[in-house]
Amino acid sequence: xxxxxxxxxxxxxxxxxxxxxxxxxxxxxxxxxxxxxxxxxxxxxxxxxxxxxxxxxxxxxxxxxxxxxxxxxxxxxxxxxxxxxxxxxxxxxxxxxxxxxxxxxxxxxxxxxxxxxxxxxxxxxxxxxxxxxxxxxxxxxxxxxxxxxxxxxxxxxxxxxxxxxxxxxxxxxxxxxxxxxxxxxxxxxxxxxxxxxxxxxxxxxxxxxxxxxxxxxxxxxxxxxxxxxxxxxxxxxxxxxxxxxxxxxxxxxxxxxxxxxxxxxxxxxxxxxxxxxxxxxxxxxxxxxxxxxxxxxxxxxxxxxxxxxxxxxxxxxxxxxxxxxxxxxxxxxxxxxxxxxxxxxxxxxxxxxxxxxxx
Numbered sequence: 100x101x102x103x104x105x106x107x108x109x110x111x112x113x114x115x116x117x118x119x120x121x122x123x124x125x126x127x128x129x130x131x132x133x134x135x136x137x138x139x140x141x142x143x144x145x146x147x148x149x150x151x152x153x154x155x156x157x158x159x160x161x162x163x164x165x166x167x168x169x170x171x172x173x174x175x176x177x178x179x180x181x182x183x184x185x186x187x188x189x190x191x192x193x194x195x196x197x198x199x200x201x202x203x204x205x206x207x208x209x210x211x212x213x214x215x216x217x218x219x220x221x222x223x224x225x226x227x228x229x230x231x232x233x234x235x236x237x238x239x240x241x242x243x244x245x246x247x248x249x250x251x252x253x254x255x256x257x258x259x260x261x262x263x264x265x266x267x268x269x270x271x272x273x274x275x276x277x278x279x280x281x282x283x284x285x286x287x288x289x290x291x292x293x294x295x296x297x298x299x300x301x302x303x304x305x306x307x308x309x310x311x312x313x314x315x316x317x318x319x320x321x322x323x324x325x326x327x328x329x330x331x332x333x334x335x336x337x338x339x340x341x342x343x344x345x346x347x348x349x350x351x352x353x354x355x356x357x358x359x360x361x362x363x364x365x366x367x368x369x370x371x372x373x374x375x376x377x378x379x380x381x382x383x384x385x386x387x388x389x390x391x392x393x394x395x396x397x398x399x400x401x402x403x404x405x406x407x408x409x410x411x412x413x414x415x416x417x418x419x420x421x422x423x424x425x426x427x428x429x430x431x432x433x434x435x436x437x438x439x440x441x442x443x444x445x446x447x448x449x450x451x452x453x454x455x456x457x458x
Contacts, residue, residue, distance in 0.1 A: 102432040103159035105137040109193075110164045111178075113142035118304040118328060119349035123165035125330050126257035126356070127196060129442055130422075131162075132432035143179050152188050160192045160429070163221070165252055167369060169200040169235060173214040183216050192225040194429050197252040197422075199231035200238045202368040204385060208238035215242055222246055227428040234372035250422035251376065254352045255415070259434050259441050263415035265408050266358035268341050273297045273402075274354065275322075276345030279307040280366065280386025286311070288344070288395045289322060295399065300325065302336055304347050344402050348373060355411070362402045364390075377418075378410025 108128075112120040139154045141147070141161075155161050173179050186193065202208065210218065222228045222244050229250040230236045236249045273292055277285045289299045289311070303309050303326035312324035325332055333353060342360035343351045348370045351361040364382045365371040374381035380401050384390055401407045423435040434441060 102132070103192075103430050104132075104134040104432070105158045106131070106133050106139075106431075107155040107158040107161040107191075108138065108140045108164050109143050109155075109161055110140040111142070111144055111166050111168075112164070113140050114144050116305060116328065118326070118333065119347060120164075120166055121328060121330060122254050122257075122333075122349045122353050123197070123252065127162075127164050127253040129257055129259065130253055130433050130435060131426075132434060143181060144177050146180050147182075147185050152185060156188075156190050158191060160194055160225075160431075161189060162431075163193065163195040163198055165197040165199075165231070165254070167199045167201055167231075168195075169198055169210070169214075169218060169238065171206070171209060171214065172211045173217060181217070183213070183220060186217060186220050189224070192429065193221045194225045194431070195221055195228045196425075197229050197231045197250060197254075198235070199252070199369060199372075200235045202234065202238070203366075204383075208234075208241045210238075210242055218242070219244060225429055227425050229422065229425045232369070232372035232376045234368045248421055248425045248428075249376070249418065250425050251418040252349070252352060252373075253422070254349050255356050255377075256419050256422060256435065257353075257356045258358075260358075261416075261419070261437065263355075263412045264358055265360060265405055265411075267405070270339060270341040271296060271298045272336075272340040273299050274302045274336055274340045274343040274345075274350075275299050276302055276304065276343060276347035276350035277308050277311075278346040278366065278386065279310055281346050281364070281384070282310060284364070284384065284390045284395065285345075287390070287392060288399075291392060291396055291399060297341075299323075300336065300340070302333060302343070302347075302350050304350055308347075342402055344398060346370070360402050360405075360408060362398050362407065364398070377414045380407060 112124040141151050228247045230247050231252045239247045292299045301322050301324040309324050309326055311322040314321040337354055337357045343354040344362050346364050351363050354361040363370040364384050366386050371381050426433045
C-alpha cells in the first residue's frame with residue numbers, strides 16, 4: 100500500500116504562543132513517517148491565500164494537527180480562517196487528527212450551520228477522522244458525522260512506548276499547570292503543596308499563566324515559572340519532577356505520555372472528557388469558582404497514589420491501537436506499529452532522558 104508522505108500540516112502552532120499546541124504538533128510529527136522536505140505547514144490562524152491552497156493540493160493529503168477546534172462557532176480570526184469555499188478548492192483528503200471540542204456547563208453539542216458545513220466537508224473528504232475524547236465523538240455523531248474514531252490526542256503517545264507504566268520518583272519538585280481564571284485555587288494548591296514539603300514549579304503554556312512569577316512584598320511570594328516556546332525545558336521537567344497537577348490538559352498529558360503521574364482540574368469538557376475517556380479522576384471547576392482545601396488536598400493525594408492510574412495502561416493500549424488503525428485507514432505511515440524505529444530526534448531525547456535519570 101502506498102503511503103501518503105507529502106503532508107500539508109494545518110498547524111496552529113505556526114503562529115500561536117500556546118505551548119500546548121507545540122506539544123501536540125511535536126508529538127504528531129514524532130508518530131508520523133513522512134517526507135519532511137516535501138511537506139509544508141499551513142497556519143489556519145491567519146488569512147488563507149491561494150498560494151497556500153496550491154501548496155495543500157501539491158501534497159498527498161492535509162492533516163489538521165490536533166488542537167481544540169470543533170467549537171460551536173469555529174471560524175474566528177486567530178483560530179480558524181478557512182472558508183467553506185476554500186475547503187472546496189482542496190482536492191486532497193483533509194484528515195483531522197485528535198481534534199477536540201469545548202463545551203461549558205449547560206451547553207449542548209450543537210454547531211452553528213457554517214461550522215457544521217465545514218466539519219462535515221472535512222470528514223467527507225477523508226476515510227476516517229480522529230477525536231481527542233468521547234464528548235467530541237458524541238458531538239460529531241449527534242451532527243450526523245459517523246466516520247470518526249476515538250483515539251485520544253497524539254501528545255499522550257509521543258513516547259512511542261507500546262504500553263504505559265507509572266514512573267515513581269523521590270523528587271520533591273511538583274509541576275503545576277495553571278489558568279488565569281483559577282488564580283485563587285492555584286495559590287491555595289501551591290500553599291498546600293509547600294505544606295507537604297513539595298517544591299512547586301509552574302509550567303506555563305501562555306503568557307497570562309505567569310501571574311505568580313514575580314513577588315509583591317507582603318502579598319505574593321514568587322513561584323519558579325517556566326514559559327518558553329521550546330519543548331526541551333518542559334521535557335527536562337518531566338525527568339526531574341514527581342509529576343504534574345493543574346488545569347492545562349496538554350501540559351498534564353505531556354507528563355502522562357512519559358509515565359509521570361498527572362491529575363487534572365477542569366473548567367470545561369476538554370479535561371473532563373479526556374479524564375473520563377482514560378479512567379482518570381477529575382474535579383470540575385468553572386473559572387472564578389473557589390475549591391475547598393479538602394478538594395485540592397484530595398487531588399494531591401491522588402497524584403501520589405498509584406491506584407489512581409490503575410485503568411490507564413488498559414485505556415492507553417486500547418486507544419493507541421485505535422490511533423494506529425486510524426492512521427492506516429488514511430494511508431499514513433506511523434511509528435506506533437510494533438518494531439518501528441523512533442525518529443533520530445526521539446532517539447536523542449531518550450538518551451538525554453536516560454542520562455538525566457541516572458545522574
